[in-house]
Amino acid sequence: MPKRDGISMSVIRRLPRYYRYLTELEQAGVNRISSKELSEKMGLTASQIRQDLNCFGGFGQQGYGYIVDQLRSEISNILRLHEKQNAIVLGAGNLGQAVAAYVRFETRGFVLTGIFDVNPSIIGTRIHDELEVQDVAKLETFCQQTMPVMAVLCVPQQAAKLLVDQLYTLGVRNYWNFSHYNIARKYPDAVVESVHLSDSLMTLCYLMGNS
Amino acid sequence: MPKRDGISMSVIRRLPRYYRYLTELEQAGVNRISSKELSEKMGLTASQIRQDLNCFGGFGQQGYGYIVDQLRSEISNILRLHEKQNAIVLGAGNLGQAVAAYVRFETRGFVLTGIFDVNPSIIGTRIHDELEVQDVAKLETFCQQTMPVMAVLCVPQQAAKLLVDQLYTLGVRNYWNFSHYNIARKYPDAVVESVHLSDSLMTLCYLMGNS
Known part of the structure; x- marks a missing residue:
């Protein structure tokens, strides 16, 4: 790895x-949890959890376990979820709309400030009565004015290729990539997190045939 | 792992x-590729590729490389992508609609035969002029008649919990899980592939802060 x-x-x-698990525990009113209990809940080993958390300094006390809200807050800090980094969505088709409407960016370190498409029948419509889909022709001006730091790519591979060239030049170097375009190959210094839904579905197909 | x-x-x-990469190569008219070229394209090492493929018998010839369409076809067989397994989608909100409309199930081993929701304003609408959203109250009859083997869960965690109990009883034991419900904990023999979009976004947030 x-x-x-x-x-x-x-x-x-x-x-x-x-x-995620600590948030659920907190919501369920649990104050304290042993690494054994947490490991059973998460399907990991207790030693794995201790090793993982030790990478960041370690937070539990031997024989006492973890204070749920403290550990959740520490992990939130490590992940930097308190940040409010401007993000935009490219592509307002089915997938782009679903991502914009369904994913809670604001509790994951981001603020969604724009969504763009090329399709005239989508441009001008609103996602959840809020964000208005803009013409991708306005992308350059928008980026120069509002300086987004992250772009969500919900467009096909060829469109992604062209858009990343444009976005990278405009200073957007972080990508949540739902397309199959291999960004890192051309821009090794870009930060890319890819979601390949079809890879996930093919993995399920394999597992079903080999379970 | x-x-x-x-x-x-x-x-x-x-x-x-x-x-995915072999499909692209085939579409680009490439007939043969060395493990070195394939590894550079994919960002892996050549030895990693050889090791991976050796798990399934190995397909290349030393010094000759891989025949693209042959290797693609072998991997398709391993993944069982030629199968046409009946699948249903639970939840026809933003995410369920996007998954149903955007993901090409038919080239990934599945046929989408039904989509269900509880919301009266969605029930009866059609996804891409094809699949009609059905009332989840009809799920039991539908499953008994058409025997789907896989369910895509695009509902919140609490709804997923209840639906999996029902689906499991009806014989549906394979899940593509977009909810945060931990299916394996209650049903260890279920085959589950989970997509946690918010985990992916949080990972990106971490990587952006530590790049």
Whole structure:
């Protein structure tokens, strides 16, 4: 597994899961949890949890467990979820609309400030009575004025290729990539998190045939 | 990493990526590729590719590389993408509609045969002029008649919990899970592939703060 700052991507990818489970525990009124209980809930081993959290300094006390709201807050800080970084969505088709409407950006470190498309029949419509879909021709001016730092790519691969060239030049270097365009290959310094829905579906197909 | 049939989940998760890249190569008219070229394209090492494919018998010839359409077809067989397994979508809100309309189930081993919701204002509408959203009250009869083997869960966690109880009893044991409900905890024998969009967004937030 590749590493970032000495921390393996597997550990980094587990952080949001910890955050999610701790949020649920907090909402359920649980104040304290042992690493054993947390591990059973999450389907990990207790030693795995201790090792993971030790990468960031370690937070529990031997024999006492974790204070739920404290640990949740620590992980929120590590993930930087308190930030309000401007993000835009490219593509307001089915997927772009779903991502804009369904994902709670504001509790995940981002503020959605714009959504763009090329389709005249979509431009001018609103997502959840809020964000108005803008013509992608206005992207350059928009970026120069509001300086978004992250773009969500909900467009096909060819469109993504052209848009990333434009966005990168405009200073947008962080991407949540739902397209199959391989951004890192052309821009190795870009920060990219890809969601390949069809890969996930094919994995399920494999697992169903081999369970 | 957990294993299935002695093959690690990391290898299994790379199979759809191989398939995707090989499909692109085939579409671009490439007949043959060395493991070195394929590895550069995919951001893996050549030895990693050889190791991965050796888990399934190995397909290339030393010094000759891979025949693109042959390898693509072999991987398609391993993934069982030629199957036409009946699948249904639960939840026809933004996310369910996007998944139903955007994901090409028919080239990924599945046929989408039904989509269900509780919302009277959505029931009766059609996705892409094809599938009509049905009342979830009809789910039991539908499952008994058409025997779907996989359900896509595009509903909130609480609804997912109740629906999985019902679906599992009706014989649906495979889930593409977009909710945060932990299915495996209650049904260890279910086959579950989860997509946690908010985990992915939080990972991006972390990477942006630590790049």
